[in-house]
Amino acid sequence: MFNRLNLHHHLFLFTVIFLLWLLLTGSVALDELIVGFFVAVVVSLISAPYITVFEGIRYRPTALISVFTYLVYFSIALVRANFDMARRVLSPSLPISPELLEVETRLESKLGQMLLANSITLTPGTLSVELRHNRILVHWIAAPEGIDLEQATNDIATGFEKHISGFLK
Amino acid sequence: MRLAADLLLLTGAIFCFLGALGLIRMPDIYNRIQAGTKSATLGSIAIIAGVGLLYPEWWSKLLCIIGFLLFTSPVSSSVLARAVYLSGVKPWSKSSRSKLSSSKPGRQQKTLNTQKPLNTQGEES
Numbered sequence: 610m611f612n613r614l615n616l617h618h619h620l621f622l623f624t625v626i627f628l629l630w631l632l633l634t635g636s637v638a639l640d641e642l643i644v645g646f647f648v649a650v651v652v653s654l655i656s657a658p659y660i661t662v663f664e665g666i667r668y669r670p671t672a673l674i675s676v677f678t679y680l681v682y683f684s685i686a687l688v689r690a691n692f693d694m695a696r697r698v699l700s701p702s703l704p705i706s707p708e709l710l711e712v713e714t715r716l717e718s719k720l721g722q723m724l725l726a727n728s729i730t731l732t733p734g735t736l737s738v739e740l741r742h743n744r745i746l747v748h749w750i751a752a753p754e755g756i757d758l759e760q761a762t763n764d765i766a767t768g769f770e771k772h773i774s775g776f777l778k
Numbered sequence: 779m780r781l782a783a784d785l786l787l788l789t790g791a792i793f794c795f796l797g798a799l800g801l802i803r804m805p806d807i808y809n810r811i812q813a814g815t816k817s818a819t820l821g822s823i824a825i826i827a828g829v830g831l832l833y834p835e836w837w838s839k840l841l842c843i844i845g846f847l848l849f850t851s852p853v854s855s856s857v858l859a860r861a862v863y864l865s866g867v868k869p870w871s872k873s874s875r876s877k878l879s880s881s882k883p884g885r886q887q888k889t890l891n892t893q894k895p896l897n898t899q900g901e902e903s
Contacts, residue, residue: 635838691793691820694813698800707809707869723853730852731819736812737852738859748808748859748869 615657617668622653622660665718665778675775682772686732693733697750708752709738712745712766713759721777728769735765783831790824793817806870807862815855822847 630645631637666672697704712729716722726737726745739746747765756764800813823844830840 629842632838632842635835687816687820690816691796694800694816695793695796698796698803698813703803703805705804705809707806707871709808709863709869726856727849727852730856731816731848734812736808736815736859737856738808738863746863748812750809750812 617666618663619653619657621663621666621668622657623649626652662720665716665720667776667778672776675772679769679772679775682768683728683731686728686768690731690733697734705750706752707748707750708756709746709748710752710756710761711758712747712762714743714745714762714766715770716773716777717743718778721773724773724777725766725769728773729765732765732769779831783828786824786828786831790821790826790828793821793824797821807867808859808869811855811859811862815851819847819851 627645627649630649631642634641634645714722714725716725722740722743722745726740729735729737729745729747734750736748736750737745738748745766747761749761749765752761794817797814797817800817801810804810804813826840826844826847830837
């Protein structure tokens with residue numbers, strides 16, 4: 610049961626649950642910590658076999674750096690997306706030329722693809738519509754004329770993919 | 779501190795307002811989802827951050843809320859968009875509209891324009 614990968618899986622699950630406990634209780638008193646520790650151990654042991662979403666995680670030290678750079682990149686994209694949308698909504702001519710197009714991804718795990726699709730939804734002018742195999746159907750609010758799959762992938766997905774592939778398969 | 783909190787609350791309110799405006803101004807459902815999701819997400823985050831500055835003892839729970847919000851709001855909008863896509867709604871496009879409006883002048887064409895999206899939906903489903 611406890612081969613190497615499984616141990617990582619258990620530890621990760623334990624950390625997530627324990628952190629959630631800490632955030633929700635909002636105190637670092639000793640008794641809270643002890644109760645939280647036992648709750649996290651029990652819950653992670655019971656639920657570990659059923660939780661398959663975390664399978665795609667790469668357990669390696671540089672993953673933390675990737676998570677951090679991803680968060681920074683994502684925050685910038687989110688703020689830019691909002692100013693972009695505000696500009697479009699407020700300009701009287703409504704400058705949009707929407708189109709549905711496909712984007713290809715190299716990410717294989719479910720979690721990675723979901724994170725990529727979520728990121729695409731929250732970035733400037735794009736909305737993930739459908740996910741099939743390794744293709745994401747994207748609604749782009751201002752698609753350039755005659756753009757093809759490769760170019761669209763470059764414009765929309767590659768930036769995120771670079772960061773996500775650091776910590777997810 | 780108070781000023782920063784107020785500024786954040788105001789920013790969040792403005793973004794939420796822009797999202798609502800986008801819902802009204804955008805021509806079809808995909809664009810409306812886009813306008814709604816993005817501004818609602820950042821708007822709520824700004825408001826939550828403002829509340830966090832006003833009541834610093836709540837920060838851990840507010841952080842949880844931001845985390846869940848960031849995960850759930852794009853998922854819900856993607857699911858909506860997917861449902862709309864699978865039910866066969868074609869995205870609005872500028873070229874199709876300009877063709878329509880150049881074909882017939884006058885008031886008759888106005889009603890044609892507004893009914894066009896409904897008709898295509900009916901044909902698809």
